[in-house]
Amino acid sequence: MRYLLVCVLLLVACSKKPTDYREFLNGTELVYPGKVSNAQALPGDGRLQLIWQPSPDQSIVKYNVYWNNGTDSMTINSTTHNTSDTVRCTIAGLAEYVYTFIVYSYDAQGNRSVATEINNARVYGTVYKATLHNRLPEADPYLINDDNTVTLRFVTPDTINITTALKYTNQRGEVATVWVSPLEDSLKLTDYKFGTPIVYQSSYIPVRGALDTFYTSRYDTFPSILRLVQCDKSLFQEHDLWGDMGIYQSDTRVSKLWDGSVGPQDYPNIYHSDGNGSLPRALSFDMGKVYNQLSVIEETGRGCCNNPDQFEVWGIDDLTDAVPELNSDDAGWKAVMQSKGWTLLKEVARSDNGNAAVKANLMDNPPPVRYIRIRVTHCANGSNNYVNLSEITFWNKE
Template sequence: MRNIFRVIVILSILFVIINGCKKYADDYKRFLNNKEVTYPGLATGVGYRPGNLRAVLVWHPSPDPSIKNYVITWNNGKDSLRVDATSHSPADSITVSIPGLKEYVYSFRIVAHDNSGGTSVGQDLNNVRVYGPVYQSTLLNRGYDIANPYMVRPDGSVDLNFVKADAGNVSTTIEYTTNNSGTKTVPLLAKDNVINLADFKFGTVVKYQSSYVPATNAADVFTTLEKATFPTIRYIAVCDKSLFKENPLPGDAGVYDYNTTVRKLWDGTVGPQGYPDIFHSDGSHGMPHAITFDMGKVYRKLTSVEETGRNCCNNPDQFEIWGIADITGAETSLSPRDSGWQAEMIAKGWTLLKDIRRTDDGQNAQKFDFDAVPSVRYIRVRIKHVTSNDSNYSNISEFTFWNEK
């Protein structure tokens, strides 16, 4: 009897289970209106490109031909954008720009909708970074080579030298004035450290501004907030001695003999020379005495002078360099020995470029920088003292002048 009872109980339980499952299987049809659940196919290759206050979402469309659009939502579903399904080929790409975002990290959800009103399970795209003014404020213009910012080539063109580009830098725009006074911009790529300006107008300003991307696949390029100014480019060149010529003025010293004329001062000799390859004053003008010569053209800005003495004696250690652009009416009536000579020179339009004092024996070449000077063509040298303390003679091997173009 006990075994019969157990069999009856087991059969009763099986009957309830079988009938219960059958009931649930039938119930789902009532909820789904006797239709099966189908989901539109998923997109593939979902990714994004960070932008400037926007995000660009990219994916390959689903091959499901029933999909009619995709709906993108963000901000916890508060914002959305509907995109028509223009292709069902996984080889294509759908690119969608979402503008008007803040500089923040976003999460997006992409849901496909089919013609029957069905929706896909959805795909999430998290940690989407959006950049903006905060990122831009951290960008710096590319650095230049402080030790050697530029080089002027023999042909007059200019190389600008930059240091290695920072990560994210894509280019730097160089803005400068050309020889015909037009404005020109050229790009310096991140892989390059040097850019040549073939037609740069000396004396003008060079501006530059760098561009960056926050990621290699970024949708937008960011520039620095301001342009930077490149160091002043100076083209210092030797004045053309082939144009120099003698131009004595009343009161100037004469020469010792026909071999030691003023033109010896620009014959191109290097180092202290001996007689007769020098300028040698006569012995009848005493100290101080002056000599004058023409550089052949007006120089806008002389920068410096180099003076080389004789290989033995009578080398100037105290002398003045004067300059003027037009010598018309610039002759002086007073002797260089007269205490009023300097005032008369100034009244005649001459400018004192440099009052030079040497502390050596005066033989070797020594260079002296001028202060800011006006345009100059004619040079007048007033020799006040020589190393040998001679009161009549002065000897000089060479003068070299530089100017800024």
């Protein structure tokens, strides 16, 4: 009896036909159009672009793209079945986020392919932009060349830098724009107008192949580029102040210090003080205009003797109530000068006989200066009364 039951069951099972599944498909066949290949996402600014290679299936008429769990979609008509072509789908208006996209191929009957997923598709925006910074200049940011051109120096960019744009004023007074690539660490400006600002802005892409270029939020200002320009001696004037040294004779005046002589001079082509006092002794003069970045002094002594080897350089821009009635050899002279608004720009100490021209850098970031006082505290030959000088020259940064 058991054997008979098994045979009946086998007979019933074998009687099903291969096409019986059609009753579940309403008598139709299940068709899958060819799926796309090599799908990927190119990130952008508030948008992205999906790209893929089409299937060679000639029945495909469109592609549907879905994201946000299928709540958003886009349709792209099929125009090619050549697998060497690229289909592109740009989706805009996206929030900064990481998305997953699903791509289906469709034929004219509405049959769709197996899904193609594109994961980790990133969209960039304000959060990414906030991390961007302009490329930094080197610690020694520029070099002024002998031909008055300027070489700007930059550090190596630390991310995928595309370029850095610089805007500057040229010698014709026009605003010019130049670019430095990430592979370059310097840029030469051949027509830069000294003393004018240079601003710069860098651009980046988050990854290779990104759809958009991102710019920093603002331009930064390059460190000021100032060159040394000799102060105009034609504007210099004698301007003796209370307590200054007298002159030895009428043709050894303070004005000898800016007569343009080069190298140590001989008497009487020098400044020669009288002997009516003892060191420290001071002399003063007016440079004829205000200088905002007085930076270097060059002092040249006499060919033989009485040359200062230790002296102070003082400066101020306005003499109103600024001149102390105090001899320069008074112990309190320095403090009173400072209380009157004078700035000690430099204390110069030479180790030679004081004859040759010697340059010295003045203080960094000086205040505006028009009037100069030189206070000699020691002479190389030990003279305690006479002071001799051939020339004094100043340079201003501009």
